Amino acid sequence: MGRPRIQETQRKTQQIIFRVTPSEFDDLAATAKRAGLSVHTLARHSTLSKGKRLVIQRSQACDPALLKRLERIGNNLNQLVRRFHQNGRLGKMLQPLCDEIAHIVYSDIRKDE
Numbered sequence: 001m002g003r004p005r006i007q008e009t010q011r012k013t014q015q016i017i018f019r020v021t022p023s024e025f026d027d028l029a030a031t032a033k034r035a036g037l038s039v040h041t042l043a044r045h046s047t048l049s050k051g052k053r054l055v056i057q058r059s060q061a062c063d064p065a066l067l068k069r070l071e072r073i074g075n076n077l078n079q080l081v082r083r084f085h086q087n088g089r090l091g092k093m094l095q096p097l098c099d100e101i102a103h104i105v106y107s108d109i110r111k112d113e
Contacts, residue, residue, distance in 0.1 A: 016047070077101075 020028070025039070032042040084090055090098060
């Protein structure tokens with residue numbers, strides 16, 4: 001399934017280009033990093049916020065190794081789902097793993113509710 005089409009009124013077709021000094025860019029980059037945004041997203045938000053202040057909330061950063069491992073697990077799951085759709089079945093060893101993953105995911109969802 002592909003990405004849903006963007007409505008015509010929501011498409012970003014216009015560009016605004018402006019130059020900044022290296023020190024101005026460094027300031028923007030530092031602020032963007034603290035906000036967890038790209039420099040371009042920060043500039044768009046600052047421009048379109050109509051006088052509202054950007055509030056940066058600090059959050060506990062996740063371990064980069066953990067994020068990388070989760071990304072790999074996600075890739076593996078994606079491959080398994082793709083093979084399931086191609087073959088219509090899971091291997092004998094994969095079904096218990098899928099059940100365990102479903103149990104973990106659904107138990108976390110119930111905790112949040």
